[in-house]
Amino acid sequence: MKLDQVRAFIAVVETGSFRSAADAIHKTQPSISAAVKTLEAQYGIQLFDRDSYRPTLTTEGKAFFLQSKKLMSQVQQLESLGHNLAQGTEAPLRLCFSQSCFSNELMTRLKSFQSSYPELSIDITTDHLYGVHENLQKDKSEVAIGPRYGLDDRHAFIELLRLEVVTVVTPELLTTLGHKGNRLKQAQLYSTAHILVNNSAINQSESGHRYLLPTGKRWYVNDYFAKKSLLLNSLGWARMPRYMVEAELASGALVTIDIENFMSHNQLPIFMIKLRHQTLSYQANLFWEAMKENALKLLP
Structure with missing residues (x-):
């Protein structure tokens, strides 16, 4: 699992479509789809129900989304700390x-x-x-x-x-x-x-x-x-x-x-x-x- 894949998955959930997710994080739509499919293949689960007009989270997808948000929050905190330490100061x-x-x-x-x-x-x-x-x-x-x-x-x-x-x-x-x-x-x-x-x-x-x-x-x-x-x-x-x-x-x-x-x-x-x-x-x-x-x- 890579952070870019998790970001792509979160973007689809929050924007409501693969196309909007691509625009939001400045990626191509095929790369967003590939990132989500890679996550699904790696864990053997289906994150979205694709039968509806818009991608809808499955039960597994909802659980994965909650943990993904927590992970990215921690990543942002770590990045913030790293930048502060690199500058020799801490906010x-x-x-x-x-x-x-x-x-x-x-x-x-x-x-x-x-x-x-x-x-x-x-x-x-x-x-x-x-x-x-x-x-x-x-x-x-x-x-x-x-x-x-x-x-x-x-x-x-x-x-x-x-x-x-x-x-x-x-x-x-x-x-x-x-x-x-x-x-x-x-x-x-x-x-x-x-x-x-x-x-x-x-x-x-x-x-x-x-x-x-x-x-x-x-x-x-x-x-x-x-x-x-x-x-x-x-x-x-x-x-x-x-x-x-x-x-x-x-x-x-x-x-x-x-x-x-x-x-x-x-x-x-x-x-x-x-x-x-x-x-x-x-x-x-x-x-x-x-x-x-x-x-x-x-x-x-």
Whole structure:
């Protein structure tokens, strides 16, 4: 079996005909037909049912096609690595993290990966809400980590962990609301700013926020540092990943509240995400497989 034969076979499947395959990979139609027939003869199988107008994969052909795609993906990764090594440089691993995801659990996994591949350079950018998957679409990163905002059939994703999210205010602000306990009605918060991090996606008309009161004051900031600063100065209330406010909850600088008919507390799934059609680089594939292995270890 030769790689050119596999490329020819994949081209026929993806273009729908031998003639279109020839045009797509700049070969003659007879050479495409010969490549496929050679594969069939070598393994004693029939890859296409040629009785129909267009070549249709047989059961054996479908299985062969799936493995062929995996093989060519690995070949592309190896070629990319070879070119980088020949130039004396290796492209950095480009990651995009949601701003909410820098928990100790995820950082421990990242540190473990870095220890296993200390020679790799890593370029990490941050985004929020729909901006995370938009980062992938614009090829600013190869792998993203964040909540399931805006994901669809274009994406492949694996759950890595879950973040506990709580709703918090300062005791001072809670006192001004005229309430002694931590359970509030929605109307009691309408005059108090709900502090939110802006949706960073450029091409997204909606705010992207799922948990909002139907009415009331809202303030938007660009990052969680600003959000937390406003919270600690009693300028509003917000939902926050617990790990970001753990020390303040322990010291009493912030307290949790429970808002009636509102998602005040939940577990937020965090996913590793890539584009289905995109072949990962050698570096990104190493990262994907390492994180995937850690995720599988956590399954019951």
